[in-house]
Amino acid sequence: METPANKIPDGMWDFLKDGNQKANVKxxxxxxxxxxxxxxxxxxxxxxxxxxxxxxxxxxILKWKIICEAVALVLSGKLDEMENEKEFNEL
Known part of the structure; x- marks a missing residue:
């Protein structure tokens, strides 16, 4: 699955494209x-x-921080990496 923003050629939406965010799990x-x-x-x-x-x-503001950090985690690709790990799928 990928973000719909990947299909938009306008650079204004680059921040919502896969791989364009850095996850901050902490x-x-x-x-x-x-x-x-x-x-x-x-x-x-x-x-x-x-x-x-x-x-x-x-x-x-706390709710928005959680939303933004969760979006960044997904867009960074780190969640996909975790999802592909065997231990994660056994949870």
């Missing part, structure tokens, strides 16, 4: 774990007595 994991932390904290991150809690005000 950034994706950090964002996902931050989302999990926000989901499991018992406050909305706005109480002064819980200074390490994350404000839900950052939820929208």
């Amino acid at each position: 950034a994706l994991k950090t964002a996902v774990y931050t989302l999990i932390g926000m989901s499991t904290q018992k406050t909305a991150g706005q109480r002064l007595d819980h200074p390490k809690h994350i404000s839900f005000g950052v939820l929208e």
